[in-house]
Structures are given as structure tokens and as C-alpha cells.
Amino acid sequence: MSTVDYSSPNQRTPCVLILDASGSMESIGSSGKSRIQALNEGIKTLEKSLREDDTALTRVQLAIVSVGGPANDADIMMDWTDAINFKAFPLSTGGVTPLGRGLQLGLDLIEQGKQNLRNAGISYTRPWMMVITDGDPTDERSDWLNAARECKTAENTKKVEIFCIGVEGANLNTLSELSSKPPLMLDGVKFKELFVWLSSSLSAASRSRPGDTMQLPSTDVWRNVGM
Amino acid sequence: MSRWITAQTSVIGFSHTKSNTPCQDSHVVKTSPDGEWLIIVVSDGAGTASKAEVGSKHVSNFFAQELLELVIELKQRTPGNWINDFVISKVLQTRIALRNLANSDTIKDYNCTLVACLIGPSGGFSIHIGDGSIIGGSLSENSGIRFLSEPENGEYANETYFITEGDWVKHLRVMPIPKLDWVICCTDGGGDIALVSDKEPKLGFLLPVVTEVFEETETEKRNEKLRTFLENPKAYQVTSDDMTLVLAVKQEFKTSFSDAFKFQDHFPNTASTNFSGSSYQNSKKIQKDKTDQVEFAVVKKSKLNFYFILKLLGPLLLLFATFVISFQVEFSRKWIAANFYNAYEYLNIDNKKTNEEVERNKLLDKPSERPIHLEPEDKQVEEKLSDNIDQKNTAAK
DSSP, X not given: OOOOOOOXXXXXXXXXXXXXXXXXXXXXXXXXXXXXXXXXXXXXXHHHHHHTOXXXXXXXXXXXXXXXXXXXXXXXXXXXXXXGGOOOOOOOOOSOOOHHHHHHXXXXXHHHHHHHHXXXXXXXXXXXXXXXXXXXXXXOHHHHHHHHHHHHHHHHTTSOEEEEEEOTXXXXXXXXXXXXXXXXXXXXXXXXXXXXXXXXXXXXXXXXXXXXXXXOOOSTTTBOTTO | OOSEEEEXXXXXXXXXXXXXXXXXXXXXXXXXXXXXOEXXXXXXXXXXXXXXXHHHHHHHHHHHHHHHHHHHHHHXXXXXXXXXXXXXXXXXXXXXXXXXXXXXXXXXXXXXXXXXXXXXXXXXXXXXXXXXXXXXXXXXXXXXXXXXXXXXXXXXXXXXXXXTSTTHHHHOEEEEEOOOSEEEEEOHHHXXXXXXXXXXXXXXXXXHHHHXXXXXXXXXXXXXXXXXXXSOHHHHHHOSXXXXXXXXXXXXXXXXXXXXXXXXXXXXXXXXXXXXXXXXHHHHHHHHHHHHHHHHHHHHHSOHHHHHHHHHHHHHHHHHHHHHHHHHHHHHHHXXXXXXXXXXXXXXXXXXXXXXXXXXXXXXXXXXXXXXXXXXXXXXXXXXXXXXXHXXXXXXX
């Protein structure tokens, strides 16, 4: 029998991570680890679990925006990168939480990413945006409201799927303004579990077919159910 | 005997094996009684719809039967704008029958796509709602004919449209097909395996598969062989969806079918005709201009006097002939009626219906226990169709 070519079609599931790297992420939890340490370990876990999943590895595309950090601004830390080329890197903390600005950068990245994929003739599933923060946005109130409104519109017009995760100390009321899905609270510093969940959820999204409902894994492993 | 030989199969995807749902893809391949026309209907049931497999089965069976009628029409009439109306009315009937089958006005539970084509000796038509693909080509030397009906997804690869949705008519694409020697119809799952980005044949897959499958002389064995290629662990890695592939080639090219996949030909991105059929109207206008020119040339060439006499006498002659013929027809009709009270009974004409026809009529004529409400969109489509017919009638008058 001659060899038959069973290669996968080209398709991407883009996901942008908006990560809080403000000064408050330094605080040390009950486990003895600072939040930022746990977050950085989480990002490593993300790389590892993406590598364990062939479909996700060829289809998932990541970008990272940090909020705060040494530059005390929202910054694109990593432009669109295919999972197969993704190398985890640690974030360092500092400054305040200009989350609204971070969200805007995220939305721009998503539009740019879609455009690039269209130009390359690669089809894609709906992009994801995961927001992780432990504080209150420090943008001007009007700027924050603008950014939050843009996010909500983008979500309602199916431009993006938004997941908002609060870490201890986060203001859930403010966070609930940027998505129609309620924000979820992370249980302690279970970043590892969170990123394993993200990896398998992205894998499910990248595999989803027309007319299917996406079966996402349960969030109970990392979610603070009491909240 | 059919002019076409085919291999077809629907294979359950591993996501459905895992969740214990049945295969939601369906396919039907038919040839017209004279063997000249090939009819392929493929339908992909949506994973979220609870009765998608019933929907896709119904759509492929029912619509294939309806397409047989289009074949009969095409033998009597030249292709034209009426085909769009015909197809729309057939989709409407498929939907009505599905509502009767479901005994409900909403058929969301039966969501499925429609990928269909009929191909005769000199071409045919593709009818497409949603994703899935039809590609075909010629195997005669230097013809370079290519055909493609692309999947229609939304912006995202995991969204598409269904024949069962209210706005189906917006997504219905009817396209003329040129004279083809081979054709492949597939659902999106089958396309993931056999095509490159839904637009080009994946040579690395199709060349070996077609070579092996079409070595077999019996359809059953071909189908079985094609199935083994799709029920492959490697195929399950490519797609988790159900996979349907229908491969068809004209008898005379059955040994050279694989030639189509030996070289990388670029498939043009064929523009689709929407259901207003504007391209047809343009071609009709061009034809009319041409006939005018021909007539003008005739006048110039022939002797003018003779032409005018003919032009004056012609209508009179025609009127007379029509009168004679209609009189004869009327007379003979009465004569037959008088002499053979029931010609059918007298001649013992066997008016037997095929199983499919009986099934079809059962579904359409089924006395409904519920008042039939067409979806508002369907009502509009129906009104538009009858408007079209009215317009034609007034134009004829």
C-alpha cells in the first residue's frame, strides 16, 4: 500500500492573555509563594500541557499582554506565536494596574491576528481573551468604562470570547463590567490548575466543528466555589 | 447502465464514537433511469441538534428524489432561470416534508447542511447550503476544466449554515457545472481528509486512495475499501468529525481517474451565482443580441421581395396551421375519450411508483394533525416564487 497523506488542515484558535503584573502580585499567599511566582509557574504549565496535545500544539496561537510590571504600563510582551514555538518566560512585577489599556491592546491584537490569518488564507475559530488580575483597574474611570464597553461589544458581536479571572483582592464588581459572563475567582494561587484547564479548553475549541457545542472542562479544580 | 462509477462512504467520527452518538453524516448517490445523469446528495447533521442524523438522512434521501424530477425537466427545457425557482421549490418541499416528519413547526433539532449536485452528459448544477465541498474536473487532454463549490462558513471555521434554518434561502448557492469527468462531494469532515483548505484536492491522500479504490470492479467493494482509508487512526487525528466522501468518475475514465491527482493544478476560486440568477440573464441578453444580428444578415443576403412576401404570408399560414392542428387535437382527444373511457385502465398501463416516490408522497400528503405554519422566511420565499410564476404568465400573455 502506498503511503497516504493524513495531514491536518490549517486552522488556528488564537488566545490572548491579559496578565496582571502589578506590584500587588508580589504578595505572598498561604502556600508561601508569591502570586507572580505561581503565575509564572502557571505559564510554564501552559507550555507543557500544550506540548502534550498534538491538535492544540498545531492549532493554538498565543499572545501575551502584561499590565503593570517594571515599565508600569500595559505592554505587548509576546505578539502572536504558534503554540509549537511558544516558550514560557517569567513576568516581573511593579507599578499599578492600567487594565483598561491592557484590554484595548488585547482587542487590537485580536483584530490584527485575524487579519494576518485571513491574509495567509488560514481559517480560525473565535479568538479567546483571558484576563487575570488581582486588583482594581487604575485607569481613569472613563477610560476603563470605554475599554470595558468595547470588550462587551466585541463579545456580543462574537468577535471574541472573554474569560475573566479574579485573584484574591480583585474587585469582581468592576471586572463584571467587561464581559456578560460573570468573572470567576481563583482559589488561592491555583494558577497551575487554571492553565491546565486553559490548555485543554483551547484544545477543545480548536477541535470544535460547525454546529457543535463546545464541551469545556469543569472549572471546579481552580475556581473558588465559595465566591 | 450508468455512465458513472462511484465509491461512497460515511464514517463515524471519533468524537461521536466517544459520546456514543450515531453518525450524523448521510449520503445518497443515484443515477437517472437512462444512466446519463448522476445525482449526489450529501448532508452533515449538526452535532448540537438532537436528531441531526434523522435530518441529514431525510434531506439526502428526499432531495435526491426531487433532483430526479429536475433531470426530467432538464430533458424537456433548456436550462435557464427556472432552475433557481425549481431548486428553491424543491428545498421548500424538503423542509415541509421534514416538518411533517418531525410533526412540528420547528426543525432546529434536525439541523443539517445540503451539498448536492447533478451532472449530465454536458454539465449540470450544484446546490449547496453550508459547509462541505464539491470539486470536479475534466480528464480529457488540455481541457483544464475545474469546478468548485466551496463551503460557506461564518467568520469562524466552526460556524456554518443549515438547510433547516429560517434564512436558508440567503445561503442557498446554485451554480452551473461544466462538463466534468470526475467529481468529489464531501462533508467538512471528509474535506479535512481529502482536500487542502477545502479548495484543492489533497494529492497525497487522493492519489493513492483513488488508485486503490477504483481497482475494484464492484461498487460494494469500492465503498468498503474507501471506508478502510477513512476508518484509520491517523484519519481520526485529522478530524474528530464524521467523514463522508463520494468519489465519482465517468466509465470511460475509470482507469485514469488517479491522473487527476498526479500534478498540482491550481483550482480557481470559482465565483458563485446567487439565486437571483443574474449571470443567466446576462447570457440570455447576449444570445438575443446575436439572433438579432443573424436576422439582419439574412435580410441583407436574401432577395428583399421574397422576404417581405414571406413575412406577410407567414403569420397567416401559421394561424391556419394552428387552427388545423388544434382542431385535430381536440377532435382526437374527444375521440379517445369517447372510445376508451379510461385509457389507462383499458391499456392496462402500469402506473407503479417506486418506493422512494411512495415515501415522498406519504411525507408530503401526510394529513397533518397540526396547522401548518410556514416559517415567515419560507412564506416570503413561497410568495416570491408564485410572484415569479405570475410574472411569467403575464409576460407570456
